[in-house]
Amino acid sequence: MKNKHTYYTPTGGLPPQSQLLSDRAIFTQAYAIIPKRVLTDIVTSYLPFWQKMRMWVIARPLSGFAETFSQYIVEVEPGGGSEKPELDDSAEAVLFVVAGEMELNIEGRRHTLQAGGYAYLPPKCQWTLTNNSEQTLKFHWIRKAYQYVDGLAAPEPFVTSDQDVAAVAMPDTDGVWQTTRFVEPSDMRHDMHVNIVTFQPGGVIPFDETHVMEHGLYVLEGKAVYHLNGEWVEVEAGDFMWLRAFCPQSCYAGGPGPFRYLLYKDVNRHMPFIRPQN
Template structure:
């Protein structure tokens, strides 16, 4: 099987000779979790999952992510879960970065390879198994669904990165594009998970400052990212969390495309009482 173009951590442990210096940062406005921190010693486990471990790279907590959790899951051959989600109010997105998985939604099976995307609405009956050889790795992003009065809940969706044409940002000649798996104007959805692509030389030409919280996992390539007052080098396998209103921009220097998986919360009224978050 050819190697996936998406970076996926494999764990392991660094040698004693390795320098301690790294790019990990945790601030009030943003965090950077470099790929080198995703080792065997930082994995976790979940109930009702067999032959599975995970890296938790974001979770709701004071001073960090407020609206979502983000896992990188590693499922060995034969592993998986028939009851993966313990919270009936949680919606989820799965994005496969390595190997193959069988996703079952309400009895219907979907084989997902690298680049496979699935949206799983709250209360959805789903299961996930690795029936292929070798480990499978995927991102699992979870959010408590916020229903909107008079608007139906969204339906399950299974597609892939290769099946959705990227939308070019205006005036960029394709150097900056976003793969949107759901219609951004569909008010049923209160979160978007997309793949953003910058070609070499592509740039966010202003400091974005907005209400959406972000989680960004670098799938491919490298770039320099402006986070609040700092310029930070990032590469495939790194993760960034950006608090709402954190100023942000980036420059993709090459030599190949810079791509990342992006989470943001969208399409809902702003709560006026913080305790409701």
């Protein structure tokens, strides 16, 4: 199926010396905005056992910031990749391709993912990744320490795509607010969901959601105005938002085209206690 969607991808580089310093970047105790303009060459990172890659880290577990997940935007040049990409056996992951072509080998099975391609990788999964194409591969890599539950097996790995999963309209919205769910919400094996949310022009979240789930939102397409913890902020394709648990949040998508974002949230587990030290 032909992909009808577009996905913003950062290009790096450095702004000219003549550019204004101020931007929309903000870091608060309730939320943070990392605008696309700050994803430059000088803030890239690298990983062991990878070749011809670099990445932007847009979320990491940190006191006063993301607590449950990390998120990278990874670039892999032609011929690059890794035979040993994940070093933590507790980590589960979602890979979402935004540009180029990925050759993904999961437990001996080979998959080719293009823009819109989606892979879930459970903890202790054996996988490798290469870019055998002539174009740069770019993808999101979202990681979380999997929370095991006695009596529940960890999920199986799977591969799908944005094109192959039908979006579901939210109730009473006439289709202007839709969610593409890659995991069945009632599947208790999963402790995180990474979905795509789509608003047509004029669509809104018509109240300040205030809930326990932590969010990472990367804007894939379009623009909108968000109401976060009592403040209005504008976001557009290429921007990343971190929203702390219980941060009040609503939005208005003014157009002219669809507003879409990749959404992380932690789900389906008891709330851990902060226990006193002995």
